[in-house]
Amino acid sequence: xxxxxxxxxxxxxxxxxxxxxxxxxxxxxxxxxxxxxxxxxxxxxxxxxxxxxxxxxxxxxxxxxxxxxxxxxxxxxxxxxxxxxxxxxxxxxxxxxxxxxxxxxxxxxxxxxxxxxxxxxxxxxxxxxxxxxxxxxxxxxxxxxxxxxxxxxxxxxxxxxxxxxxxxxxxxxxxxxxxxxxxxxxxxxxxxxxxxxxxx
Amino acid sequence: xxxxxxxxxxxxxxxxxxxxxxxxxxxxxxxxxxxxxxxxxxxxxxxxxxxxxxxxxxxxxxxxxxxxxxxxxxxxxxxxxxxxxxxxxxxxxxxxxxxxxxxxxxxxxxxxxxxxxxxxxxxxxxxxxxxxxxxxxxxxxxxxxxxxxxxxxxxxxxxxxxxxxxxxxxxxxxxxxxxxxxxxxxxxxxxxxxxxxxxx
Amino acid sequence: xxxxxxxxxxxxxxxxxxxxxxxxxxxxxxxxxxxxxxxxxxxxxxxxxxxxxxxxxxxxxxxxxxxxxxxxxxxxxxxxxxxxxxxxxxxxxxxxxxxxxxxxxxxxxxxxxxxxxxxxxxxxxxxxxxxxxxxxxxxxxxxxxxxxxxxxxxxxxxxxxxxxxxxxxxxxxxxxxxxxxxxxxxxxxxxxxxxxxxxx
Amino acid sequence: xxxxxxxxxxxxxxxxxxxxxxxxxxxxxxxxxxxxxxxxxxxxxxxxxxxxxxxxxxxxxxxxxxxxxxxxxxxxxxxxxxxxxxxxxxxxxxxxxxxxxxxxxxxxxxxxxxxxxxxxxxxxxxxxxxxxxxxxxxxxxxxxxxxxxxxxxxxxxxxxxxxxxxxxxxxxxxxxxxxxxxxxxxxxxxxxxxxxxxxx
DNA sequence: AATGAATGAGATTTCATTCAT
DNA sequence: TATGAATGAAATCTCATTCAT
Numbered sequence: 001x002x003x004x005x006x007x008x009x010x011x012x013x014x015x016x017x018x019x020x021x022x023x024x025x026x027x028x029x030x031x032x033x034x035x036x037x038x039x040x041x042x043x044x045x046x047x048x049x050x051x052x053x054x055x056x057x058x059x060x061x062x063x064x065x066x067x068x069x070x071x072x073x074x075x076x077x078x079x080x081x082x083x084x085x086x087x088x089x090x091x092x093x094x095x096x097x098x099x100x101x102x103x104x105x106x107x108x109x110x111x112x113x114x115x116x117x118x119x120x121x122x123x124x125x126x127x128x129x130x131x132x133x134x135x136x137x138x139x140x141x142x143x144x145x146x147x148x149x150x151x152x153x154x155x156x157x158x159x160x161x162x163x164x165x166x167x168x169x170x171x172x173x174x175x176x177x178x179x180x181x182x183x184x185x186x187x188x189x190x191x192x193x194x195x196x197x198x199x200x
Numbered sequence: 201x202x203x204x205x206x207x208x209x210x211x212x213x214x215x216x217x218x219x220x221x222x223x224x225x226x227x228x229x230x231x232x233x234x235x236x237x238x239x240x241x242x243x244x245x246x247x248x249x250x251x252x253x254x255x256x257x258x259x260x261x262x263x264x265x266x267x268x269x270x271x272x273x274x275x276x277x278x279x280x281x282x283x284x285x286x287x288x289x290x291x292x293x294x295x296x297x298x299x300x301x302x303x304x305x306x307x308x309x310x311x312x313x314x315x316x317x318x319x320x321x322x323x324x325x326x327x328x329x330x331x332x333x334x335x336x337x338x339x340x341x342x343x344x345x346x347x348x349x350x351x352x353x354x355x356x357x358x359x360x361x362x363x364x365x366x367x368x369x370x371x372x373x374x375x376x377x378x379x380x381x382x383x384x385x386x387x388x389x390x391x392x393x394x395x396x397x398x399x400x
Numbered sequence: 401x402x403x404x405x406x407x408x409x410x411x412x413x414x415x416x417x418x419x420x421x422x423x424x425x426x427x428x429x430x431x432x433x434x435x436x437x438x439x440x441x442x443x444x445x446x447x448x449x450x451x452x453x454x455x456x457x458x459x460x461x462x463x464x465x466x467x468x469x470x471x472x473x474x475x476x477x478x479x480x481x482x483x484x485x486x487x488x489x490x491x492x493x494x495x496x497x498x499x500x501x502x503x504x505x506x507x508x509x510x511x512x513x514x515x516x517x518x519x520x521x522x523x524x525x526x527x528x529x530x531x532x533x534x535x536x537x538x539x540x541x542x543x544x545x546x547x548x549x550x551x552x553x554x555x556x557x558x559x560x561x562x563x564x565x566x567x568x569x570x571x572x573x574x575x576x577x578x579x580x581x582x583x584x585x586x587x588x589x590x591x592x593x594x595x596x597x598x599x600x
Numbered sequence: 601x602x603x604x605x606x607x608x609x610x611x612x613x614x615x616x617x618x619x620x621x622x623x624x625x626x627x628x629x630x631x632x633x634x635x636x637x638x639x640x641x642x643x644x645x646x647x648x649x650x651x652x653x654x655x656x657x658x659x660x661x662x663x664x665x666x667x668x669x670x671x672x673x674x675x676x677x678x679x680x681x682x683x684x685x686x687x688x689x690x691x692x693x694x695x696x697x698x699x700x701x702x703x704x705x706x707x708x709x710x711x712x713x714x715x716x717x718x719x720x721x722x723x724x725x726x727x728x729x730x731x732x733x734x735x736x737x738x739x740x741x742x743x744x745x746x747x748x749x750x751x752x753x754x755x756x757x758x759x760x761x762x763x764x765x766x767x768x769x770x771x772x773x774x775x776x777x778x779x780x781x782x783x784x785x786x787x788x789x790x791x792x793x794x795x796x797x798x799x800x
Numbered sequence: 801a802a803t804g805a806a807t808g809a810g811a812t813t814t815c816a817t818t819c820a821t
Numbered sequence: 822t823a824t825g826a827a828t829g830a831a832a833t834c835t836c837a838t839t840c841a842t
Binding site: 427428430431513515516548549552553555556557558559560561562563564566567573574579582583586587 | 756758787
């Protein structure tokens with residue numbers, strides 16, 4: 001009972017952002033109206049503007065929170081591990097877990113392209129870069145054959161990994177994290193003799 | 201008099217579709233207005249409706265043509281080749297070539313998601329499937345270790361490959377087709393002893 | 401019957417501009433809504449945008465037409481006269497006539513300040529200058545004592561003259577044109593011995 | 601404790617009014633939001649309503665204070681003078697000084713028209729009249745030729761004088777007060793043989 | 801004396817689509 | 822074949838004002 005007002009305030013604000021994340025992630029940015037966001041929270045469209053100055057700002061906030069979440073999860077997951085290969089496997093598994101989970105914030109990042117909001121595309125791209133950076137570090141640390149273009153490998157992996165959010169089915173066969181490990185295996189384990197996707 | 205008129209009709213029709221493809225691919229579907237499409241063709245927005253019954257129809261037509269082009273190119277490229285591994289390499293290289301090239305039709309397929317047009321999402325998904333099907337065949341034919349989930353591998357590859365359209369820079373290092381071959385190498389060649397991305 | 405469509409088109413467009421001029425002049429720019437303008441013309445607010453790209457553009461068009469009208473009237477009125485003093489008298493009288501008449505276009509110029517529309521204030525000021533320029537010429541031609549600052553006199557006169565639109569009452573004593581002649585008399589005639597507002 | 605609190609209240613109250621005067625004078629009434637006024641004073645929009653019941657009320661208070669200031673200044677300036685002509689010269693000079701000075705209160709009166717606030721236009725007009733009244737007295741006392749319509753002369757002068765606030769440049773040639781004397785000279789002095797704007 | 805949060809009414813603008821010509 | 826004109830529905834956003842605390 002100490003901070004009911006603040007509590008309420010925080011809730012409303014958070015509820016707003018949550019709903020925006022959900023709708024941006026599931027319907028898309030342009031496909032979501034301010035009314036769509038406000039109504040389920042019990043507000044009128046104009047009331048959103050007390051909390052956020054524009055629809056763009058709402059997207060920015062969601063984007064930022066989304067990247068924060070992925071980065072935090074991945075960082076936490078690889079924190080204790082020192083083996084570069086293990087770190088890579090864990091990073092992939094955690095990342096796929098983050099974006100296939102029922103967390104709308106993380107899904108917005110791949111669902112809404114920065115170019116869809118010309119006025120904010122630069123800002124959005126910068127936020128996005130923060131999470132690509134993490135992958136750069138993990139991949140750069142891999143003890144790979146010098147003939148491998150690590151930059152290219154990173155882009156290949158990001159593509160493979162992010163696409164999962166569009167086809168992953170929680171009721172399907174593999175768990176999200178297992179998918180990550182499989183992906184790692186197809187890429188690396190083969191030559192380590194652990195049975196990759198080589199000729200049988 | 202019948203032919204020229206029809207010819208002209210086709211031209212207008214084609215010009216319209218070309219411009220729609222270009223704008224859908226570069227700006228997005230919702231971000232492109234009927235006026236945006238009509239103006240460069242020297243028409244007014246309403247005039248489009250003589251050729252296409254709706255904006256959705258325009259997208260469908262572009263989608264269909266885009267998938268046709270990719271499928272045709274990939275099929276033609278692998279036509280003479282019988283070795284499954286080579287067919288896979290060629291398919292990847294050709295696919296990446298198709299979607300990174302300056303062909304707006306092929307790019308629309310990854311730029312515009314079926315869910316963005318709820319009324320047509322089913323139809324769009326069906327069109328899209330036609331080109332995933334091709335990959336299914338090529339991958340299924342690969343002589344891989346039984347432990348490899350070929351369905352998962354296909355999704356991994358589609359993700360990796362399609363993402364290229366968003367980062368590929370024609371003035372950059374590798375040519376589009378080379379990227380496909382690199383991707384294939386990272387996945388398969390290692391085990392064949394050709395030096396994949398294994399531990400150095 | 402030859403150009404009914406065009407006729408209709410012109411009428412609608414003109415009716416729109418007329419109504420905008422009327423409302424901007426009587427209510428003010430900010431005080432007038434697009435709905436206010438559209439409704440009496442039998443249109444919906446959005447339909448205005450087929451003819452004018454924005455509310456600002458509507459104001460610009462009215463402003464331009466308003467200045468055109470004043471300048472045309474004054475130029476026509478002084479056209480045959482060569483005596484500088486007579487030209488001055490006629491210019492004042494005609495100008496007052498123009499802005500006190502029931503012509504909404506001319507009244508908008510003094511009713512709506514350029515600064516009220518920051519994005520267009522420069523353009524509006526430029527249009528406005530066209531009609532101050534005319535006064536500059538007429539006043540510069542006056543054979544006045546060198547001690548008179550003609551620039552200051554012009555500003556004094558513009559202020560005096562334009563204010564008339566706010567107090568002039570067509571049913572009141574003097575006709576608009578007579579007021580102009582009186583103003584001229586108070587300023588000039590005195591020293592010519594014609595009985596100005598000197599000490600009695 | 602009563603005084604300081606009240607004092608503080610007055611201060612906030614005054615700060616609010618000052619800012620309102622400034623913004624109404626420089627931006628206009630409709631162009632100024634409650635937030636615009638509150639923010640620089642360190643308040644929130646809603647907080648204004650503790651001090652003033654509405655935006656209109658704020659304008660009314662500014663208007664009243666503005667007229668008070670002009671009237672006071674003019675009255676004080678002409679207080680010691682008995683010669684009607686001198687009183688007229690001083691009144692003009694002082695008036696122009698008041699509205700061209702950096703005093704936002706006095707400038708609001710000519711910047712915001714009573715008609716812009718329909719619900720208060722009558723009240724605003726009444727306030728305005730108080731300062732026109734002063735001019736009426738000063739002009740009526742002038743020993744002018746009977747052919748001069750003093751009412752018309754007053755309106756002419758008010759227009760000329762009030763327009764100064766829109767073009768006066770403190771860094772320009774003449775000081776505000778000098779302008780008033782020049783205006784008086786163009787109107788009256790000629791006939792007194794002091795060299796008015798007569799034919800050279 | 802002021803805040804935080806929201807309302808509600810309405811403003812400008814956008815745009816796919818229609819339809820007589 | 823296409824245009825010109827408009828619709829209508831909705832979208833984003835603005836802002837004076839309210840009111841419990």
